[in-house]
Amino acid sequence: MNDRQPPLPVLVRAAIALLTLLRLRRRREPGETRGDADPSYGTDPTPATERAAGAGRTTGTTAGAELGVAIALLLAGALGGAFCLLYAFDASNTQLLGLSLGLALLSIAAALILAADRVFPRETAVEPRPRLAEGRRSLEVDVVQEFAAGTQGLSRRRLLLGAASTAGVGLGAAALVPLDSLGPNVGQTLDTTPWRRGIPLVDETGRPISAAEVSLGSFITAFPQGADMRELGSPVVVVRVDPATLRLPAGRAGWAPAGLVAYSKICTHAGCAVSLYRSPLDQQTARQGPALVCPCHYSTFDVLHGASVEFGPAGRPLPQLPLSIRADGILIAGGGFSGPIGPSWWSVRREGPTKS
């Protein structure tokens, strides 16, 4: 059935469909038939159609099929009982529990499918399809007219519609904006870290790390003393490289005493811990330099060049933490990070030093 007229806007049609379903109609004139109350729009199937479609009903079964169904059901019962016994006596054997329960369910499935196929009557039937909007064009027009009658006499529709939209947007925003209070204010949180000048670096047990402990080619994870280890600004990776090979960006003189460099451990791409350290034993034959790598999307940060991005999707280098060696040999921070830590975000996002 081809609809030649151009379609009405989607929302209007949806509304019409809904109203039609709800049977909103004009008052019936006397003598009018109830034809449009007929729920189907096809005609009753003819015998020819039914034959062509293979309509028909077969009954009757074989004794074997019924027996098969019964056996499958009994098996299911037995397996269910086995599950109960296992649960009572050896509930830690997940494999046997799963086998018994799974096979019990599959046995029931087999019984039902066998029953449907071989035991119970098999039937194919034909019936007309339900009417949706066919033949209801006049009713839809009535709905539209009913609606239009309710807006008769308005002269400045567009002004009213525009004003109503503005009201809607304003109040909608007013309804949504308080959702922001469900979470803490972003404020300066993303810009601050626990690191301050002079704070010692400690290991995961809280023990201060001395510079001599970090050997060439190795790496350790360190945290600010007294801070929450789980805060994103806390963990740093400290590595020792040959000072002659370091090529840090300008303005970071003195940030890497004796070749010890520290970078934030939180990847600037999406926030995973940068927990891989590619550390060539012999750089000449490995033909790669030392790099920190993130296991999530393999952003690779060149340790000798201020953790600049060598490969991968990260858009910023890892922020560097300036290090100093205290008089007693303990590693301490020389200030805050060189830039914001963690994944980037819009707004209040500068490429400069953090507030610490």
Added chain:
Amino acid sequence: MVERAARRPDEIVSDDVSARPVRDDADGEAVRFVDERLGASPLLRKALRYLFPDHWSFLIGEIALYSFVVLIVTGTYLALFFNDSTSDTVYHGSFAPLAGQTVSEAYASTVSISYDVPAGLLMRQTHHWAALVFIAAIVVHLMRVFFTGAFRKPRDFNWMIGLTLLVVAILEGFAGYSLPDDLLSGMGLAIGYGVALAIPLVGANVAFLIWGGQFPGGASFEPRLFIAHVFLLPALLATLIGAHLAIIMRQKHSQFAGPGHREDNVVGTPLWPGYALRATGLLFAVAGVLFLLGGLVQINPVWQYGPFEPYLGTNGAQPDWYLGWLIGALRLMPPLEIHLFGYTAIPNPFFGGILFPGIVFTVLYAWPALERRITKDHARHDLLDRPRDNPWRTATGAAFFSWVAIIFTAGSADRILVSVGIPYVSQVWFFRIAAFIAPIFIYVAVRGICRRLRATEVHPLREWTGTTITRNDAGGYDAVAKSTPVPRQQSPP
């Protein structure tokens, strides 16, 4: 209102109620019980005679539905044992490698479900397998609906409900496997946080809203995730599924063309006994397969992953399969970030984590309207196309899904390297190029295959027409032409 039930050849139709024998056995008692209280007899009669077009591919959506049932049942069991708190506790359970470690209550309760609760691990694993199969069935069902044109009017609205079901199901699965607070899922949550931050303008606010602060979040994050997973999202899923089924009931399921099949009729199996038995059989089959897997094949062994800390990571970290397309996109994306006046306007995870799925779902949601506009076909369709009947739609769909599939495969490039040895960086470049070049070739190839299949009217797998060469008794060769099958008659609409 006259009932238009299909007439059975052997039934004497009579509308004189008093002439019908009333059965006095248990069946009659039960029906009378319900009817006297609810007046449900007309509805029951209509329901029992309800016709279902019976093709096997129409059962794929039911596989998803029954997986959902298994999810509800096993999930209820798990929710009664899970502790939705990230407060620290010291692990003193029976798994030795965790002894004495500081872990969250959520993690400890998940390990306890796996190790101490009777049949707890069976329920946990069945639940997780059911989630994977649930979304896989939805995707296969989506493809079936797409390639047979079942999304056309009047089913375009239901198509959108189905797509929304897919989106909600993916979110629900992600929330579910992130609840145990293990190392693997925690890394996934970190990435989710990074992607949320990458939303332009409001990213930081959205992320702080969800996590209750900077990642890993405040004490309220885990309970809210729990409520979302066991109540909010399942309620939404159940409502959408209900609407999805109600619309199908109202419109009656579509059917393939064939002898006696017309646009304005329904040819099928009545609900009772055929369809009810088979559908229930499928329910038990789905449940059976899932419980078998749940007992025999290990999934998500969180005790092996250890607890999550933001400063820990593991190699080979992957999300569950239905998010693999996003990790592929995130890994393939070059290091592009858009800056304005020194501020980061669009961070990198936006492209892989928001733009890419946004494009995919926008195209899918808009497809019925797009196709209507292109084909200028605004008619109601209840007869389905075979994929070959609409070559350009099938080819476009194949090209589009292959674009997504190639990006999905790129997400596993690290394990491809370990298995096959192709270097990772080369794979990244290969997949970047292939994702856009291959769909072109796939489009051309699939369109050609469809046209040829339509011209020859053969079954792509079973029938083949052509010449076979056979040896004859004299030692020579005979060329035997297989007879061309008569093309099927398409009933006029």
Added chain:
Amino acid sequence: MRRRRRNPPRARPRRRDRRALLLIAIAVALASLGLDTIAAGQSRVPTGAPPSPAPAQPPGTVPGSSQAGQGRSLFVEGCSSCHGFDAKGIPGRGPSLVGVGAQAAAFYLSTGRMPLPDSHAYPERSKPAYPQPEIDAIVAYVASLGGPPIPKVDPAAGNLSQGEQAFALSCSGCHQIIARGGIVTGSEVPALAQATATQIAEAVRVGPYLMPGFSTGEINQQTLNSIARYIIYTRHPADRGGWGIGHIGPIPEGMVAWLLALSALLIIARVIGKRTT
């Protein structure tokens, strides 16, 4: 309306199309291998002096001269083409072995990572090229050049849980939390199922190839014992849930869900439903 064709109809895609697709696949594979070669050639060669190996320690027990002598002749035969006759290294081919000690030599030789077929190959675990007595001889020779001895390790004295924690902090990023290996940019990372406790200790201290080396300052003896104990445990991790499918997580799980579960259910659906349209 059926079109008339001159050729017999075929149901399968024409041979032409399949051949074209095959050619494209080959072209792409070649292109990616080519790209890889180009990428390798353009990788940044670090400037500056090669880094010194782990801090030199006093040489171990002076080996019996005959063993070291035998070791030297084996060395000249099999190793000097890259490491030089005097084991002082050849630039661009192999590093100096002076001061690396028995520790490194034993690790590389016993895991078959050395000798390499060529100096740019990636050293991976393979069948050792020498029988154990010859390995001992070469190790004795290299030890005579100075360097740390083979480290001691006692997995039984380690604590499994502390090993898991230390492994998660320092090792799992590359080796994966159950030591199934993985990748790092530029190389694969081996799984550890075949590593003996001594090899584990040697690798931790040496930091072979691209692996960082950990001195006693970063990983002390007790932690080393615990890490070794944990790694040995991961050879047979607790698979309470059934078949471990590789212990690498969601990728094999997704494959099982699609190729086992969903396929089985689709087959069942086909059995239940009608097959013809």
